[in-house]
Amino acid sequence: MARPDKVAAVEELQEKFSSSQAVVLTEYRGLTVAALKDLRRSLGEDATYAVAKNTLTRIAARNAEIEGLDEHLTGPTALTFISGDVATVAKGLSNFAKANPLLVIKGGVMDGRVLNADEVKKLANLESRETLLAKLAGGMQANLQRAVFMLAAPLSQAARALGALEAAAQADPSVIGGAGQAAPVAQTQEQGSDAATPAAEAAPSEDAAGAAETE
DSSP: OOOOOHHHHHHHHHHHHHOOEEEEEETTTTTTHHHHHHHHHHHHGGEEEEEEOHHHHEEEEEETOOOOOOOOSSOOEEEEOOSSOHHHHHHHHHHHHHTTOOEEEEEEEETEEEEEEHHHHHHSOOOOOHHHHHHHHHHHHHHHHHHHHHHHHHHHHHHHHHHHHHHHHHHHHGGGTHHHHHHHHHHHHHHHHHHHHHHHSSOHHHHHHHHHEEE
């Protein structure tokens, strides 16, 4: 029958496997207590560094549906549970391992997938989330500026065209329809004069009518 303390330890490890962004396994054999304190401090608040028994870790990983971790669970093992930016913590572990060769990165887990040592080290070469967000924001701002310029350019051209038309209209009102309004009036006058001429020709004068009656 399993001891209650071991059951509790497995449950805690399983919860950390499930809730962490990533987990890095390291061997710490030969590191002093002071060196381990420095390591924990260097990882910051985005990670917890805990020593765990391989047997309990193996059970917890299986309960969290993580397969393939057994090969990394040999020798003294410490687990780095990463709750924040994975690249930043991986970089901290890599830098500490360079300065303290006794710390050996054995592998890790990310998104349910088991990673080997080289893959974990590649995470350290990634840019931090803050850097990526800054680049994303810069790219979005540049795209917005280009969009605003593209939208503003036709508007400014239209504004200049309207301004030129207004100036021309002030100098010559016929530009915006003055001539068009005068033409129908003139045409009406011409039509009126033309219509009056046949009427005058058709109506005989009084003298002509009198002469016709005398004859």
